[in-house]
Amino acid sequence: MQSMRFIFPVVFSILAIVGCEQLPNSESPQSNFQQVYESISEQELKQHVKTISSDEFEGRGPTTDGETKTLEYLVDNFKSLGFEPGNGNSYLQAVELMEITADPNMQLHMGKNTFEYQKNMVASSKRETPQVNLNDSEIVFVGYGVNAPEYNWNDYQGLDVKGKTVVILVNDPGFENPESGKFQGKTMTYYGRWTYKYEEASRQGAEAAIIVHETAPASYGWSVVSNSWSGPQYSLVSKNGNADRVAVEGWISLEAANKVFAEAGLDFSQQKAKAMQGPYSKALGTKASITVNSKLKKSVSNNVIATLSGSVAADEHIIYTAHWDHLGKDSSLKGDQIYNGAHDNATGVAASLTMAKAFSELSIRPARSITFLIVTAEEQGLLGSKYYSEHPIIPLDKTVANLNMDALNVLGRTKNVSVVGMGKSELEKYLASAVAKQGRFLTQEDRPEAGSYYRSDHFSFAKQGVPALYAKGGNQPIDEATAKYRKRANVVVKGCYHQVCDQFRENWDFGGIQEDTQMLFDVGYSIANSNDWPQWSKTSEFQR
Template sequence: MKLYDKTPLLGIVAVLLAAGCSKQATTVTEQTDNFIAVYESINSDDIKTHIKTLASDEFEGRSPTSKGEKLTLDYLSAELKAMGLQPGNGDSYLQAVELVEITAKPDMNLHIGDKQFAYKQDMVVSSKREKNTVELKDSELVFVGYGVNAPEYGWNDYEGIDVSGKTVVILVNDPGFENPESGKFQGLTMTYYGRWTYKYEEASRQGAAAALIVHESAPASYGWSVVANSWSGAQYGLVTQDANASRVAVEGWLSVEAAQKVFADAGLDFSQQKALAIQGPYHKALALNASVTIENTLKKSTSYNVLATLPGSVSPEEHIIYSAHWDHLGKDSSKEGDQIYNGAHDNATGVAANLALAKAYSSLSIKPKRSISFLFVTAEEQGLLGSKYYAEHPIIPLNKTVANLNMDALSVLGRTKDVAVVGMGKSELENYLSKAALRQNRRLVEESRPEAGAYFRSDHFSFAQQGVPALYAKGGNEPIDEATAKYRKRTNVIVTGCYHQVCDQYRENWDLSGIVEDSQLLFEVGYLIGNSTDWPKWSPSSEFQRNK
C-alpha cells in the first residue's frame, strides 16, 4: 500500500502534543510516522483469520442464544482483552439483551377466500405477540397501497378508512420507486416509508389485526428465498412491557403470485390496482376474508452485545463508536445436506474489520483525544434488535456519542476506485470520509441501488433514529484494475446468490484487499473525528436531527 501524504496529519499531532497528551518528548514527525505505520499494519491476514474462525462450521451460523453465540462472545472478548482494550460495560465486555424467541409451527396454512396458501411457498406469516396461539379469523382484507401515512409528502393511504380488526395488504417499497420521475417521495431512493418495519408499525398504529406485504424482488431488492429463510424458524424480538400486544397480531408476506390470485378472486387485476396505488394515496376493500392460526413456542432468553473501549487522552467521556453485528441465521436442522448459514460475508467481514480497527487503535503510541469504542451487536438479522436495544439503553450516553461508523457485509470483490456511501448526503461525517478517501485516490459515490433502502437495514440506523450521526460506507463498483474487474465479475455472482443462504461461506480465493482498504479508510475517519472538538451534524434535509 502506498504511503499517503503526511502533511494533513501534522496539525493533528501538533495539537495533541501541545495539549500534553504525551509525557514523552515525541516529535510531530515521529507521531505521524506511528499513525502511518499503524494504518498500514491493517492487513488481510488478520481479517482472513477472523472471518474463517467466525464463519466456520464450529460456530454454527452464530445464531443468538445458541452454541454459536457462546463461541462468538468468548472469541470477541478474548481478542479485545488481548489488545488491552477496557471492558465497555463496567468490568464486563457484555451487555445483556433480553429477547423473546418465538418459533411458529411450520404446518400452518393461510386461508383467503376459498384458497389455501402454503407456508414458505406462498406466504410467510408470524406473530410478535408473546402468545402460544394467535388466531386470525375471517378478517376482512383491505388493499392499502403502500401503507404509508406521510404528512410531509401529503400522502396517507389510510385516510378515510377504518382498518381496525382488518387485514391490510401492502405493496413493498414506497411510491417513488415505480415512478421516479414523478417527484414523489425521493424517487428511486427509498425512504423509511418503504421499509417493511415501518409498514408493520403503521398498520399497528392504525389498529389492523394483520399486515401482509406483497413481495416483489425488484422493489424489495431481494428474492422470495430471502423472505422464506429470514422470516421462518425462530424469530426474535425484544422483551416489552405489553408483551407486544400493541403490534398487529399477524404480520407477514405474500409472494406476488399468491397476491395475484387473491386479487383475481376479488375480481380485480393486481397490476391495475398497483398502478392506481402508485399515482396517489389509495385503498380498496377486497371483499375477501383471511384466516390463519399460528401456534407458537415461546422462549425468553438473553443474548449479548459486546463493547470495548480505548479511553480518550483528553475527552474520554466523548466517544466514537464503531459497530458491526456478530450474528447470522444459525443452523436449520430441517434442511437436507448443508444446514449451517455460516454468514461469512454477512457479517463475519464486518466483525473482522471491527477487530482489525480495534487492534490498530490499541497500537497507537498516542491515543486519540476522544474515546474510541467498538460495539458488536446481536440479533441484527431479526430486525436490528441488538443495536436497537443498545440505542434505547445506551451504556455511553447518546449526547456523548459523537458518531457511529458501521460495518456490514464488506466487499470481498477487491479494491475499488470509489467508495459507496449508503444514504449519501445525510451528514457531515462524509466530509471526514472524503478527506480519508483522497489519501487513497478514491472518490465518494452514491450507493448503486438507493432504492434498496440499505440505510435502514443495518445497525447504524438504530443510532440515527436516536439522533446520533451515523455513517455506512464501503467499497464501490469501479474495480482498481482489469484483473480485479475479471475477478469481480466471477465472484460477484456467487456472493449475490449466497445472500442469506447456506453457501455464504468463506472462500480461499476471496480478495480481501478491498476490506483492508475500507478498514484503513474508516480508521482514519475515526481518528480525525477522535482528535477533533467538532460535533458532526446531520444535513438540513435529514430526518435524524440530533436532540441535544
C-alpha cells in the same frame, strides 16, 4: 425523535468545514499513525473471517452455543488488545429477547385461495402468546401502507381497518415512478421498509398485515423472505407482550397476490398502478383466516462493548458497530445446515478486530475514546443495536459519531467508495478526506432503492439523533483483472445472501476490505482527534 442537533454545541464554521484537513493525522511527527495504518493487513482480516464463519461457530445464532463461542472469541481478542470492558466491569450488555418460533404447519386462507407456509406465504406473530387466530378478517388493499404527512400521503385516510387484514406493497411510491417527484424517487425512504409497514398497520389497529413480495422493489428474492422468516424469530421483550402489534405479520408471493386480487375481480397490476399515483385503498370483499401457533421462549443474548479510553476527552466516544450474529442452524435442511455468514457479517467483525488492534498500537492514543460495539440480533430487525440505543451505556450526548461495518467488500479494490444514504451528515467530510488519501472518490450507493441505510445497525443510532455513517467499497473495480474477478465473485456473493452457501472462500480478494478498514480507521482517528461535533445535514430526516 429528538435530534442531537439540539444537544450538541454548534461549532461548525467556514473554518470547521475544511477543518478535517487540519486534524492530527499521519503528518504529525509524534504519531506512528501511518505505520499503524499500513500494518492493517489482508491476512489478518482473512483469518478472522475464516475463523468465526467456520462450522465450529454454528452460524452464530443468538442464544445458541454459537453465540457462546463468538462472545468468547470477541472478548478474548479485545482483552488481548488492551481494550477495557465497556459496561462497567463487563464486556457484555445483556439483551433480553423473546424467541418466538411459529409452527410451520399453517395455512393462510384468503378468499377461496389457500397458501402454504414458505412456498407462497410466510406468517408469524410478535405477540407474546402461544396462539393467535385470524378469523374471517376483511381484506383491504392499502397501497403502500404509508402515512407520511411531510409527503402529503396517507393511504389510511378515512379508513377504519380495526380487526381487518391489510395487504401492502413493498417499498415506497417513488421507486417505480422516480420521475414523479414523489418521496425520494428510487432512493428508498424508511416508509418503504417492511418494519415501518407493520408498525403503521399496528398503529392503525389492523389485525393482520400482509406485504406482497416483488423481487425488484424488495431488493431480494422470495428465498430470502422464506429463509429469514422461518425458524426462531426474535423481538425485544416488551412490557405489554406486544399486544399493540398486529396479530399476524406476513408476506405473500406475487403469484399469490395475483390470485387473491383476481378472485376479487381485480387486476393486481392495475391496482398497484393506482396506488403509485397517490394515496389509495380498496376493499377486496374477501376475507382472510389463519391460525399461528408459536413456541415462546425468553432468552438473553449479548452485545459486546469494549473501549480504548481517550487521552484528553475520555467521556466523548466514537462508536464503531458491526453485528456478530447470523442465521444459525436449520436442522430441517438436507445436507449443509449451517448459515455460516462469512460475508454477512464475519467481514464486519473482522474489520472491527483488526481496527481495534490498529488503535491499540498507536504511540499516542486518540484524544477521544474509541468504542467497539459488536451487537446481537441484527438479522432479526436490528434488535441488539435497538436495545443499546434505547439503553445506552455511553450517554447519547457524549456519542460523537457512529461508524458502521456490515457485509464489507470481498470483490477486490475499487476506485470509488459507496456512501449509503449519501448526503445525510457532515461525517462525509471526514470520509472524503480519508478516501482522497487512497486516491479514491465518493459516490452514492448503486442501489439506493434497496433502502440499505435503514437495514443495518447505524440506523438505530440515527433514529436517536446520533450522526451515523455507513460506507464501503463501491462498484468501480481498480483494474481489468479485478473487474473479471469481481464479475465471477459477485454471482456467489449475491446468490448466497442469507443462504447456507455464504461461506468463507480462500479465493476471495481481501484487498477491498483492507482498504475500507484503513479508511474507516482514518475516519474514526480524525474525528477522535478533533473538537468537532459533526451534524446532520439540513435535508436529513434525522436532523428534523
